[in-house]
Amino acid sequence: MHFIDPHIHMVSRTTDDYEALAAAGVKAIIEPAFWQGQPRTQIGSFQDYFSSLVGFERFRASQFGIHHYCTIGLNSKEANNAALAEQVIDLMPLYLTKEGVVAVGEIGYDDMTPTEEKFFRIQLELAKDVDLPILIHTPHRNKKVGTYRSMDVIEEHGIAPGRVIIDHNNEETCKEVLDRGYWCAFTIYPKTKMGNERMVEIMKQYGSERVIVDSSADWGVSDALAVPKTANLMLQRGIAPTDIELVCYRNALTAYAQSGQFNESDWLNPTPVDQRMLFEGNSVLRGGQTPRVEEEPTAGIIR
């Protein structure tokens, strides 16, 4: 089975993760722009981060046979620094139109402050201007209120729910998110609230339509293989393979293909991996390592 992880922060992961993802059948990943564990203090830090998402990280993934896409946005935590946030908003249009950018995100609420809401609304309008889907980060505290409020604001801006992926859902939020017509994403963190056992139960209750599974793996305790592992558990628990394919692959494809930048043909007809390649003169290999060079595409077989 092929998988997509539509929410994973690879800049903080290792090449071992890329190898494990490829071995597990993950064909494509989406890396949402987010914060990095501590607030940035200067606009240049955002610019270099956005540049790495569309530049070196994309290249690094390709060196392991993974197709890397990203979303560009000002996250809600850092939106609270209004002076810096204004500058990030001015910078965003430069990146939103770059190749491989599949949405505006992840945006939304953290503490639900008025400043967060101001920059949330500005970015909703930006998404309309550039005609991109939107990825919503729902708050980890006050989840239900924040999720409902996010949808209310999106609807005030006249954005169709089918253009919006709401992430970090749980049992408390998913019914409303699905009933209102949004894509409903679940982040599977190991050893926590939204583990993959609970995801199986949600699937049994709500089915597969507009449901998406992701890892949100980052620099914290998280599992880059959450999507294939959850798929395996679903299979063991008797969920139909067609439903598993929807939530672990096809729904993410359908949702983000609305960007015009996320095409299955990219990974069904892949360019062979060639680790002799360089990005601005730099390789993923270190002294003396033997480059992996594929002669023929290995992942071009359509099931």
Ligand SMILES: [Zn+2]
């Ligand atoms: Zn994230």
